[in-house]
Amino acid sequence: MEYNLGFLAGGILAAIIGVIFICIFLRYTKTDNSTKCKYDERQQLVRGIGFKYGFFTFIIYNAAASVFISFGEKQYIDHDALMLIGIFISTFVYAAFCIWKEGYFSLNENPKRVVIAFTAIALLNFCIGWRSYLHGLMFENGMLTSHCINFLCGILIVLLFPVMAAKHMNKQKEAEE
Amino acid sequence: MKNLRLKSARAAKDLSQQELASKVGVSRQTISAIEKGDYNPTINLCIAICHAVDKTLNDLFWEEPLE
Structure with a gap:
């Protein structure tokens, strides 16, 4: 049970960090501060x-x-x-x-x-x-x-x-x- | 077929490919492809280009049918 909860928390944390990294990548590579290509x-x-x-x-x-x-x-x-x-x-x-x-x-x-x-x-x-x-x-x-x-x-x-x-x-x- | 009329109209307006591209909201490569005859633009883009270089669609894009 504890292992599953830890696994779930780790997964959620990884997903949040992933989304943050994608947003930073999209903003960094754009010339107009948007996130859309x-x-x-x-x-x-x-x-x-x-x-x-x-x-x-x-x-x-x-x-x-x-x-x-x-x-x-x-x-x-x-x-x-x-x-x-x-x-x-x-x-x-x-x-x-x-x-x-x-x-x-x-x-x-x-x-x-x-x-x-x-x-x-x-x-x-x-x-x-x-x-x-x-x-x-x-x-x-x-x-x-x-x-x-x-x-x-x-x-x-x-x-x-x-x-x-x-x-x-x-x-x-x-x-x- | 190369579009030399567009190239000369652009040159007459003293516009670089990049400047014309920025005016009509496309990439420089797209203008280059149109001038080289590698890409057929949509009518909307043709009109935008005509407005940018003060020419008509006939001036830049009309071609007489081959006999």
């Missing part, structure tokens, strides 16, 4: 196409994962972790597409501040992921578990940085031409 019509269109590609990526991934589960002799990843990896891959496809088509950063967003905030979030997630690894939670019986979520989140953000850098260089090249 404003996109123009082209950006909304790009984001819609990005969602479509992300969705289809998730469907294809799930089909491939089900084959992997059905026919694989030894499982290296548990079902929860397999699902999480699919979510992160499709999120990456969506975000990378939007970054490349210049629909990721809203009109009232400061890209430099977003990169700084993303770096902080990635580091935080790597720290939590490292802690899970050290406590032996990330791998159980030789299988990757859902405790890899923070590590995956960190990897996702780190993988987006080269896309942003490539896009930035591409824009500079276009401006020179």
Whole structure:
């Protein structure tokens, strides 16, 4: 009973801290002190196409994962972790597409501040992921578990940085031409 | 197809892409995409752009049908 109450209190506290952090992130990255992202019509269109590609990526991934589960002799990843990896891959496809088509950063967003905030979030997630690894939670019986979520989140953000850098260089090249 | 008429109208008003974008409430990349012919704007955006550069829809966006 006491354990459950403690667990519940911890969960509520974590949720409150999470909401506070999200509000700080949203305010910090905006140029007009609002928390809402404003996109123009082209950006909304790009984001819609990005969602479509992300969705289809998730469907294809799930089909491939089900084959992997059905026919694989030894499982290296548990079902929860397999699902999480699919979510992160499709999120990456969506975000990378939007970054490349210049629909990721809203009109009232400061890209430099977003990169700084993303770096902080990635580091935080790597720290939590490292802690899970050290406590032996990330791998159980030789299988990757859902405790890899923070590590995956960190990897996702780190993988987006080269896309942003490539896009930035591409824009500079276009401006020179 | 590139929209050179928009580009020249913007230049005639001495506006940069960023300045025109701020005037009509879109990103600089959207103006760039319209000028390059990579994006077809909605009629609302076309009208906003026309007001910003003091031109008509015909001046900037009308194209004669190909024979």
